[in-house]
Amino acid sequence: MSSTFSDGPSKGASASAAPKAITETTLAELREIAGRYPEPRSGLLPMLHLVQSAQGKVTPEGVEACAEVLGISAAEVHGVATFYTMYKRHEVGDFHVGVCTNTLCAVMGGDAIFERLKEHLGIGNDEVAPRRQGDQRTVSLEHLECNAACDYAPVMMVNWEFLDNQTPESAVQTVEALRAGHPVRSTRGPRLCTWREAERVLAGFPDDRVDEGPGAGPASLVGLRMARENGWTAPEPPAPATLGGVSEDRTPQDKEGAVAHADTARAESETVEESTGAASATERKEADDD
Numbered sequence: 001m002s003s004t005f006s007d008g009p010s011k012g013a014s015a016s017a018a019p020k021a022i023t024e025t026t027l028a029e030l031r032e033i034a035g036r037y038p039e040p041r042s043g044l045l046p047m048l049h050l051v052q053s054a055q056g057k058v059t060p061e062g063v064e065a066c067a068e069v070l071g072i073s074a075a076e077v078h079g080v081a082t083f084y085t086m087y088k089r090h091e092v093g094d095f096h097v098g099v100c101t102n103t104l105c106a107v108m109g110g111d112a113i114f115e116r117l118k119e120h121l122g123i124g125n126d127e128v129a130p131r132r133q134g135d136q137r138t139v140s141l142e143h144l145e146c147n148a149a150c151d152y153a154p155v156m157m158v159n160w161e162f163l164d165n166q167t168p169e170s171a172v173q174t175v176e177a178l179r180a181g182h183p184v185r186s187t188r189g190p191r192l193c194t195w196r197e198a199e200r201v202l203a204g205f206p207d208d209r210v211d212e213g214p215g216a217g218p219a220s221l222v223g224l225r226m227a228r229e230n231g232w233t234a235p236e237p238p239a240p241a242t243l244g245g246v247s248e249d250r251t252p253q254d255k256e257g258a259v260a261h262a263d264t265a266r267a268e269s270e271t272v273e274e275s276t277g278a279a280s281a282t283e284r285k286e287a288d289d290d
């Protein structure tokens with residue numbers, strides 16, 4: 001079975017090693033992932049991460065291997081691999097640096113960070129920086145959409161680990177430390193690992209870093225702290241036998257009637273509140289006129 005799988009756009013420089021072949025060990029692990037799910041094809045996303053761990057990118061060979069293990073076509077695998085931006089069909093660096101340039105991060109400095117890194121590394125979006133003499137590791141750069149970490153804007157990711165509250169200067173320091181092979185930690189604690197190591201974790205083969213760093217940082221917990229300080233709690237969920245206050249043993253007609261009644265009652269109470277407010281405003285205006 002063959003596919004018309006493209007290696008993607010040409011890059012500014014080649015990354016580290018050429019992809020290794022899919023080995024028997026990798027094939028066995030692909031089968032292991034597929035076996036985790038009642039429907040084997042549900043394992044395709046972690047399987048593609050394993051291919052990236054083994055080969056550095058999603059290669060045509062990796063696509064064929066996934067298709068064979070799952071008993072689906074290469075075109076189906078290709079369709080998934082080309083849909084999600086976390087799957088790369090071209091080389092990335094040992095450390096893939098993503099800069100969020102979505103709205104909030106952009107205005108908080110993400111655009112400036114991205115421009116600074118492009119200039120510093122001498123590359124464009126989605127390219128690998130040339131390996132200089134003495135560099136221990138390679139770095140690639142990509143602008144990312146929102147990472148759902150806006151409370152720490154502007155954020156950067158290295159192999160999907162967060163670096164919060166970045167500046168152009170801190171971003172340059174980070175990529176230089178990575179290229180020099182120095183150990184670097186996420187601002188949330190975990191040690192940064194290489195692209196291939198991170199991809200193996202995403203395939204469901206954990207490393208020893210799982211408990212490094214907090215589950216949630218202070219900025220993400222502000223709302224929770226305020227709720228506790230003010231005694232705010234979530235409304236109680238409905239009792240199991242009811243849904244929206246409507247008993248489950250009623251007929252559909254009963255339920256429709258109860259829902260209509262509830263809507264009417266709410267609308268009436270809102271109307272009363274509005275008219276009371278309007279009356280109060282009128283009374284206030286009359287008092288002011290007096």
Ligand code: FES
Pocket residue numbers: 100101102103104105106145146147148149150151153155
């Ligand atoms: S806009 Fe950057 S994390 Fe949301």
